[in-house]
C-alpha cells in the first residue's frame with residue numbers, strides 16, 4: 014500500500030501577557046514593556062512576531078520574541094509614549110505562526126496607561142531681602158522639568174501682587190551645578206518704592222517646548238525697608254577660647270549677615286531700636302536690644318552650648 | 322580631603338559578646354577535673370582566674386571614677402572592659418564633656434531642692450512622672466555633696482586641664498526648677514586641656530596630643546589615661562574582656578564575675594564587691610523592644626558607643642535587681658544611617674549629631690510634609706524643653722495610626738549643603754570614625770543617606786519611595802510648607818512656630834535635600850534601681866549584697882534629661898560606688 018502523504022499539523026493555543034506597564038508616563042517618554050507569550054505545551058516560541066496597535070488600529074511597533082523560556086518566549090520592548098496627555102489603551106498581538114508540524118494560534122491582550130504633561134518646577138533663590146526701597150533687588154529664577162527636558166531659553170515673567178509684569182527673561186543655557194537639569198537666570202530688578210513685604214510670582218511660557226508642559230507659578234516674598242543708612246560691624250568670639258567664630262548668623266532687626274573667618278559680619282541697617290540676635294549651632298543663642306544711631310561695632314561673646 | 326575620611330578604624334567586633342543570650346552562664350563548666358562536684362555549689366567556680374577586692378565592669382566615666390575612689394580607699398581594683406584598648410570609645414569619651422559645677426557661694430538647702438527636682442520632680446507640682454519615693458531625699462543629699470567636688474576631682478587627676486572652662490558660670494538647663502537661683506546652680510562651659518586653642522582642627526580628637534584635647538576626649542583622658550594608667554598603675558585593666566554574668570551565693574551575695582577573654586570564659590573573684598558601670602542599652606534589640614514605647618525598635622537614634630548593649634542591666638536582672646524608669650531614654654531627634662555592624666547584624670542604624678537643625682536654609686517636616694515645631698528648640702540650650710523634644714517626635718497620629726514624625730525629615734537646600742557639614746564632625750560617631758562623612762556632605766548624598774532632587778516635588782517623590790515614609794509624603798504639602806516658611810523668612814517672623822529669626826533663612830536654592838531624623842539621644846538613662854549608696858536594689862527595695870552600680874546603667878536623673886548631668890553623675894555616683902565597695906569587709 015502506498016504511503017499516504019499526510020501533513021501532521023497540531024494546533025496549539027498561545028497566551029500573551031504584558032508586564033511592567035507603567036501607570037503614568039511622561040509625554041514622549043520611554044516606556045519599557047515586558048511581553049511574554051506562552052504555549053501550554055511548552056514550545057519554544059522564540060521568533061514569534063509581536064505587534065502593538067493603538068485603539069484606532071494603527072500600528073505602533075512590530076518585533077519578534079527575542080528569547081525563549083520553558084513555556085514560550087519573551088521580549089523586552091521599549092516604546093515611545095504618545096505626546097498628547099491622556100488615557101491610552103493599546104493592544105499587543107502575538108501573530109499566528111506555522112512551523113513544520115505545529116500551528117501556533119495568535120493571541121492578544123490590551124494594556125492601559127496614562128500619559129501626563131511634563132511639569133516644570135519653578136524656583137526663586139538668592140533674593141536680596143530685605144532691600145532698601147528703590148534699590149536693586151537681586152533674584153535668580155530657575156526651572157526644572159520633571160522629565161528632564163532642557164529648559165534653556167524658556168521665557169518667564171515676574172508679576173507683582175496686582176498682576177503687573179515687573180520683569181521678563183529667559184532661562185540660561187547651562188545646568189546649575191549639582192542638579193540634573195535646573196536652568197536659571199540671575200536678574201536685577203528695581204525694588205518697589207513702598208516699605209513692606211511683597212509677594213511676587215514667576216510664571217513661564219512652556220508652549221514652545223517639544224512636549225506638553227504644565228508649569229505652576231512660583232510665589233516668592235521679599236521685604237523692602239527704608240534704605241539702610243548705617244554700617245554695623247558685629248564681631249563674634251568664643252567666650253571660652255576668645256577665638257573669632259566663623260559662620261555665626263547675625264541679625265540686626267531684619268538685616269542678616271554671616272561672620273567671616275575673622276568672626277566679623279558687616280551689615281547695612283536702618284537706624285532705630287531693634288533686636289540683635291546671634292546664633293551658631295553649638296553655641297548658646299544670644300539676643301539683645303540695640304539702638305542704632307550711627308556706624309557701630311558690637312562685640313559678642315558666645316558660650317558653648319551643651320552639645321549632648 | 323578631610324581627616325575624617327581616613328578616620329575609620331577597623332574595629333573587629335563591637336557588639337561581640339553582647340550578654341543577651343548569655344544570661345545564666347554559671348560556673349559549672351569551670352569545675353576543674355577531679356573536683357568534688359557533688360559537694361560544691363555549682364554556681365561558684367572552683368578556681369578563680371583573677372581576683373581583686375573590687376571588680377569594676379566598664380571603663381567609662383562611671384567605671385573610671387569608681388576604680389579611682391576604690392583604689393584610694395585602699396582596695397585592690399580590677400576593671401573589665403569590653404572594648405579593645407586601641408579603639409576604646411565609650412560614651413564618656415565621645416561626649417561633649419560638659420558637667421555640673423554649681424557656684425560654691427550658693428545655698429546648700431536650695432541645692433538639694435534643685436537636685437531633687439532634676440532627679441524625681443518630687444517638689445514640682447505639675448510633674449506627672451519621675452517618682453522614686455524611697456530614694457530621692459538621701460540621693461539628693463548624696464549628689465549635692467558630690468557635685469561640688471567634680472571639677473576638683475577631675476583637676477586632681479589632670480592638673481593640665483584648663484580651669485577656666487570648668488569655672489562655675491555656665492547656664493544649667495532648668496532654671497524654673499525650685500532652688501535654681503539660690504543654689505547658683507550651673508554647668509561648666511567646656512572641658513579641655515590648656516593648649517586647646519593650639520589644636521589642629523583636622524586631627525580627630527582621639528589622635529590629638531594630650532594638651533590639645535577637648536570635650537569628652539579630655540574628660541576621658543583625665544580619668545582613664547591620667548587618673549588610672551599614669552597615677553594609679555596598681556589598678557589593673559583587662560581590655561577585650563566583656564563581663565557576662567555575676568557569680569552569686571544562694572543568699573544573693575555577689576562574689577565574682579564571669580567574663581570572656583580570648584574566646585574563653587574566665588572567673589573573676591570580687592572579694593569585696595562588684596561595681597556595674599557598663600553604660601546603657603542603646604544597641605540592644607531585646608531591651609529596646611522591652612523598654613521603649615514608640616516607633617518600634619528601629620525607629621530610634623542613639624549616637625554614642627556601639628558597645629553599650631545593656632550587658633550590666635541584664636546581669637543585674639538575672640541577679641534579682643529591680644528596674645527603674647528604664648524608658649527614660651531619649652532627649653531629642655537626630656539623624657541615623659544604615660551603616661556598620663549594628664546595621665548589618667541587628668538592623669539598627671547608627672545615629673549621629675546634626676549640625677543643621679538650627680541654621681538658615683533648613684526646616685524639619687513630618688512624614689506628610691508639614692512642620693511641627695520651632696526647629697531651634699532642638700539645640701537651644703537656653704530653652705529647657707529642648708531635652709523633651711523627642712516627645713514631640715514620638716507623637717502618635719491616632720487617626721492615621723502612624724508615628725507620623727518618625728522619621729522626621731530635615732529638608733535643606735544647596736546653599737546649606739555647600740556651606741557646612743550637616744553633622745557634627747568633632748565628637749559622637751562621626752568624630753570617632755564610626756560613620757564616614759565628608760565635609761561637603763557629598764559622601765552621604767552618594768550613599769543615598771541624603772536624598773537629592775532638582776525640585777521639591779521630585780524630592781517628595783523620592784521621600785515617598787522610601788519605605789519608612791509609608792507613602793505618606795504629599796508633594797503639594799511639602800512645597801506649600803517650604804513656600805510658607807520662605808515667606809516667614811522674608812517677613813522676619815515665623816508666624817507658625819516662632820522660630821528664632823537668626824536661625825531662619827529660605828530653603829530655596831536647588832537641588833533640594835532630605836535627611837531622616839529619629840527620636841533618641843546620646844544615651845539611655847534608666848536601668849537598675851540603686852539607692853544613695855549606689856547599692857543595687859532588689860524588687861523589695863533591699864540592697865543586693867556586694868553589688869553597686871553607677872553611670873547610665875542606673876542614672877539618678879529619672880525626671881528629666883539635664884545637660885551635663887550624665888558626666889556629673891559618672892563622677893559623683895562612680896566615686897560613691899567605689900568608696901562604698903572598698904569599705905566592705907572581704908568575704909574571702
Ligand SMILES: Cc1cc2nc3c(=O)[nH]c(=O)nc-3n(C[C@H](O)[C@H](O)[C@H](O)COP(=O)(O)OP(=O)(O)OC[C@H]3O[C@@H](n4cnc5c(N)ncnc54)[C@H](O)[C@@H]3O)c2cc1C
Pocket residue numbers: 319320321340378379380381382383384401402403404410411412413414415416417418419420562563564565598599600601624625626628629630632633674748749750843844871872873874884885886887888889891
Ligand atoms: C555625643 C555625646 C555627647 C554627650 N555629651 C555629654 C555632655 O557634654 N555632658 C554629659 O553630662 N553627658 C554627655 N553625654 C552623655 C554621657 O556621655 C554618658 O551618659 C556618660 O558618659 C555615661 O557614662 P558611663 O560610664 O555610664 O557609660 P560609658 O561611658 O558608655 O561607659 C561604659 C563602658 O562599659 C563598657 N562595657 C559595656 N558592656 C560591657 C561589658 N559587658 N563588660 C565590660 N565592659 C562593658 C563599654 O565598652 C564602655 O567602655 C553625651 C553622650 C554622647 C554620646
